[in-house]
Amino acid sequence: MALPKFLNPLKPLYWAFFGARQRKDHVPQAISVAIASVFGNRSMVKQTWDGGQTLAGAKDVAVLVTWDANGRVHDFLLAHIKGLAEAGRSVIVVSNSPKCPEHEVAKALPHCALFAWRTNRGYDFGAYRDGLKLVPDYDALDSLIFINDSTYGPFQKLGPILKKMKPSEADVWGLTESWDTRWHLQSYFLLFHRAALQNGKVRELWDDWKHVNSKSWIINRLEIGLTGRLTRAGLKCKAVWxxxxxxxxxxxxxxxxxxxxxxxxxxxxxxxxxxxxxxxxxxxxxNPCHFFWDRLIVDGFPYMKREVLTANPIGMPRLYEWSDVISSVSRYDTEMIVDHLRAIAKNRVI
Structure with missing residues (x-):
């Protein structure tokens, strides 16, 4: 959040209390939690549009969260929606974007069950929770996928991959896992089976939700902390890779x-x-999605994290060969990625 120029002298005070950017900034986190408590657990959804799919009687649902500065529905996002639908998922698209032009929404509607636009409080996890609250019959669900647009793909059909996520082997699945801070499933893709959805602690999580607007709080409590919370609730968590x-x-x-x-x-x-x-x-x-992105794709992993291309956080050499890696194992149209990078990338030639 940028402050007006005339408030520049107040910047140190602002960042001291509201600039929650570090995992140990406990005071800003506490203030953000207090502010979230004022809002309560009400949904931040402002508007919805019905899509070509139906949620009536849906047993397998995917909540796909997106953000774009101008509310654009890019081709790579449409491919993602279609991939989830082809895998038998009723797709709820939740946009955290500051704008939501109806002509952009119209691109997605033939391929999803519902498109929702919300105020961006609580970031992706807030959108995940508000998306699941749009499911008309939660108790009918056999599975629910939470997924965001921080990846490009899928490069492979998702159906066979989802079949590997057997409820007999784990209650909650991720595609990859991380040991950063402590072991956890990476939150860009999480699949909850029925046993997890019906777990009392999980239902309590949704019911007692607070849309906390602190990235560091969300990283600590949800991106990293959620897997531990699920495990303590008696649920088994596992990663495909x-x-x-x-x-x-x-x-x-x-x-x-x-x-x-x-x-x-x-x-x-x-x-x-x-x-x-x-x-x-x-x-x-x-981070396996950064250090081993190419090995994962060759092994059938269906995604590539966007920030590998937009930031190259580990300085991976010869990254310009990314499209060759994808094309070696997939018929995915990599020009969709190039088009998106043209729209958003700064000071990089990919």
């Missing part, structure tokens, strides 16, 4: 072929391989 095998296979390959000293690789590439092995040897967590 677990972290430890990824790291083990990577390090074994680097050492077997001595890739860290392979002269045909650029120096920065060799240095990154050494750094990753160093992190693995010291038990330092790596």
């Amino acid at each position: 677990p972290y430890r095998p990824l790291v083990s296979e990577f390090c074994e390959e680097v050492r077997e072929y001595d890739l860290a000293n392979e002269e045909s690789l650029a120096e920065e590439h060799r240095n990154l391989l050494k750094f990753m092995c160093h992190l693995a040897d010291h038990g330092a967590p790596m």
